Amino acid sequence: MRLCVIEGDGVGHEVIPAAVRVLKALLPDLELHYAEAGFECLERLGTPLPDETIKIAEECGAVLFGAAESPSYPVEGYYSPIIALRQRLKAYANLRPTRYMPVSTARPGVDFIIVRENTEDLYTGDESADDMGASAHKIITRAATERVAHRAYRLARENGRRKVTIVHKANVLPKSDGLFRRVAFEVAEQYKDIITDELLVDTAAYWMVKSPNQFDVLLTQNLYGDILSDMGAAWGGGLGLAPALNLGDEAAIAEPVHGTAPDIAGKGVANPSGAILSVALLLRHHWLMPDLAQRVEDAVRGAIVRGFHTFDIESVNAIGTNEFTDKVIELLNDTPPV
Numbered sequence: 001m002r003l004c005v006i007e008g009d010g011v012g013h014e015v016i017p018a019a020v021r022v023l024k025a026l027l028p029d030l031e032l033h034y035a036e037a038g039f040e041c042l043e044r045l046g047t048p049l050p051d052e053t054i055k056i057a058e059e060c061g062a063v064l065f066g067a068a069e070s071p072s073y074p075v076e077g078y079y080s081p082i083i084a085l086r087q088r089l090k091a092y093a094n095l096r097p098t099r100y101m102p103v104s105t106a107r108p109g110v111d112f113i114i115v116r117e118n119t120e121d122l123y124t125g126d127e128s129a130d131d132m133g134a135s136a137h138k139i140i141t142r143a144a145t146e147r148v149a150h151r152a153y154r155l156a157r158e159n160g161r162r163k164v165t166i167v168h169k170a171n172v173l174p175k176s177d178g179l180f181r182r183v184a185f186e187v188a189e190q191y192k193d194i195i196t197d198e199l200l201v202d203t204a205a206y207w208m209v210k211s212p213n214q215f216d217v218l219l220t221q222n223l224y225g226d227i228l229s230d231m232g233a234a235w236g237g238g239l240g241l242a243p244a245l246n247l248g249d250e251a252a253i254a255e256p257v258h259g260t261a262p263d264i265a266g267k268g269v270a271n272p273s274g275a276i277l278s279v280a281l282l283l284r285h286h287w288l289m290p291d292l293a294q295r296v297e298d299a300v301r302g303a304i305v306r307g308f309h310t311f312d313i314e315s316v317n318a319i320g321t322n323e324f325t326d327k328v329i330e331l332l333n334d335t336p337p338v
Contacts, residue, residue, distance in 0.1 A: 061256075070259070145180050167220035
């Protein structure tokens with residue numbers, strides 16, 4: 001087994017080594033291949049995603065990606081390396097689970113997963129602009145929608161989940177979102193054992209805030225899924241605890257949901273839980289090692305239950321990135337191998 005490790009920018013340099021330590025505690029023979037991507041990479045090498053990085057990622061088939069700076073203004077030569085890598089590896093389904101964690105800001109009973117189409121919508125980068133205005137091209141295709149819908153329903157079935165909620169805005173965008181809605185319902189007909197319902201994205205956002213416990217699996221497009229998953233992460237204890245996996249048929253990219261956090265980068269206080277739990281998703285859904293994935297998840301939860309936490313959870317008695325990782329590894333070692 002091989003893993004391409006990309007720390008990226010900011011706190012990626014701290015949380016990704018922490019996640020690697022946890023993974024190596026479970027899989028000491030795992031081959032690690034380090035590569036570069038991100039804004040710092042652009043400044044050093046003139047590109048945010050070098051060809052060598054793509055080559056290593058493709059050869060490994062599994063990637064652990066930290067975070068990449070995302071300027072809100074045009075930067076010559078810069079584009080999102082994580083979006084480009086998702087598209088290059090055909091990692092078409094973005095899985096973002098939110099599950100209750102024993103911290104004060106979390107919502108008891110919350111346990112849902114957002115399955116987000118990962119290769120098209122407004123995230124293709126197809127934009128144009130002049131002094132008078134700008135436009136962005138929204139792309140929705142039957143093939144991509146079918147592919148991600150099947151993934152969502154298979155995931156629901158394999159994990160004992162009962163309901164898939166299709167999220168869209170077809171009342172305003174009847175051609176693009178209308179196609180996504182129609183194709184998703186066509187796929188749903190092949191999974192009669194799974195309940196299917198639908199929500200407009202603004203209504204879904206309302207219920208995500210008011211009553212997130214009602215959700216099980218949400219199937220949606222790239223932009224909507226990005227926003228809803230960050231919103232939902234609040235009920236799992238915050239972005240520092242939020243994992244994600246970009247999953248394809250042949251490759252996968254694990255990445256924590258949080259960004260580069262430049263305000264705390266280099267201070268050794270970043271929460272590594274999102275990165276560690278992303279490794280668990282890689283174990284569960286790509287390497288098909290659910291028992292090891294469960295051990296990682298139980299170790300993170302166990303550390304928090306025992307009162308160990310980083311400052312984003314609570315400032316009182318907070319410990320640093322490495323100290324929290326030590327506690328997780330201690331709990332892993334206390335659990336007999338399966």
